[in-house]
Amino acid sequence: MHSASLPPVSDAHPDVTAFFDPATNTISYVVRDPASTACAIIDPVLDFDPAAGRIGYASAQRIVDHVRAQGLQVEWLIETHVHADHLSAAPWLQQQLGGRIGIGEKIVEVQRTFGKIFNEGTEFQRDGSQFDRLFADGDRYTIGTLEAFALHTPGHTPACMTHVIGDAAFVGDTLFMPDAGTARADFPGGDAHTLYRSARRILALPPHTRLFMCHDYGPNGREIRWETTVAEERRANIHVADGSDEDAFVAMRQARDATLGMPRLILPSLQVNMRAGHLPPAEADGRHFLKLPLNAL
Numbered sequence: 489m490h491s492a493s494l495p496p497v498s499d500a501h502p503d504v505t506a507f508f509d510p511a512t513n514t515i516s517y518v519v520r521d522p523a524s525t526a527c528a529i530i531d532p533v534l535d536f537d538p539a540a541g542r543i544g545y546a547s548a549q550r551i552v553d554h555v556r557a558q559g560l561q562v563e564w565l566i567e568t569h570v571h572a573d574h575l576s577a578a579p580w581l582q583q584q585l586g587g588r589i590g591i592g593e594k595i596v597e598v599q600r601t602f603g604k605i606f607n608e609g610t611e612f613q614r615d616g617s618q619f620d621r622l623f624a625d626g627d628r629y630t631i632g633t634l635e636a637f638a639l640h641t642p643g644h645t646p647a648c649m650t651h652v653i654g655d656a657a658f659v660g661d662t663l664f665m666p667d668a669g670t671a672r673a674d675f676p677g678g679d680a681h682t683l684y685r686s687a688r689r690i691l692a693l694p695p696h697t698r699l700f701m702c703h704d705y706g707p708n709g710r711e712i713r714w715e716t717t718v719a720e721e722r723r724a725n726i727h728v729a730d731g732s733d734e735d736a737f738v739a740m741r742q743a744r745d746a747t748l749g750m751p752r753l754i755l756p757s758l759q760v761n762m763r764a765g766h767l768p769p770a771e772a773d774g775r776h777f778l779k780l781p782l783n784a785l
């Protein structure tokens with residue numbers, strides 16, 4: 489899984505526009521090739537009110553408006569992983585703007601696990617075929633003239649990938665800002681040892697690499713932030729900085745994870761996101777339903 493040699497990190501400097509969703513503390517990104525109009529959308533959010541069972545498009549519409557105002561061509565819609573705290577707007581954005589939806593190839597493990605938990609029938613394919621592209625570790629792709637590659641960084645979930653695009657890396661939930669550390673590693677398929685090694689793998693990128701988080705919760709009342717650098721994480725990350733110890737990290741992570749409740753939207757999110765953001769098939773009358781498995785998580 490961890491290939492010894494990765495593609496070279498290019499020094500191209502993509503334009504990155506962030507979209508913060510206060511309902512789920514998620515940051516979505518539009519990453520643009522400065523030499524063309526090509527762009528990628530990373531981790532877009534579909535609004536969801538679980539009490540009403542109502543879906544909304546306000547967050548995704550902000551991205552559509554930005555892409556259209558800038559005259560951009562969407563080449564990719566990238567999920568850093570199967571999110572457990574928000575629904576993906578990738579298929580809705582694909583309809584509006586085009587582009588291919590991509591995720592890590594280990595999505596098949598996530599589909600196997602949650603296919604069982606949601607008692608899906610055989611019509612739910614566990615082969616990743618709902619996505620347009622499955623990235624393996626080290627896979628290269630382009631956004632216009634920008635060189636990009638995917639880095640497999642499991643631990644939070646088995647399918648987590650970090651996407652390195654020019655001098656910018658989109659780390660998903662493998663790292664948080666330095667004062668927040670790392671994400672939990674206790675979802676099915678998660679592993680704290682693996683998370684530590686993945687975090688350190690990101691921190692082996694060139695020190696000036698810009699790192700963009702998928703989440704920030706503003707610890708200790710500070711303002712929300714989502715951008716840092718490899719050098720800063722290596723110096724100051726409270727969990728995985730230089731000099732940190734894997735076993736101590738694992739003990740800390742497991743103790744902390746044991747105190748955390750499940751994310752509010754985990755059941756709706758997984759059912760939709762394991763289908764690349766598509767809703768489960770409609771019933772005969774055309775309506776869509778989500779399941780609420782009892783005592784399964």
Ligand SMILES: [Fe+2]
Pocket residue numbers: 569570571572573644661671
């Ligand atoms: Fe996550």
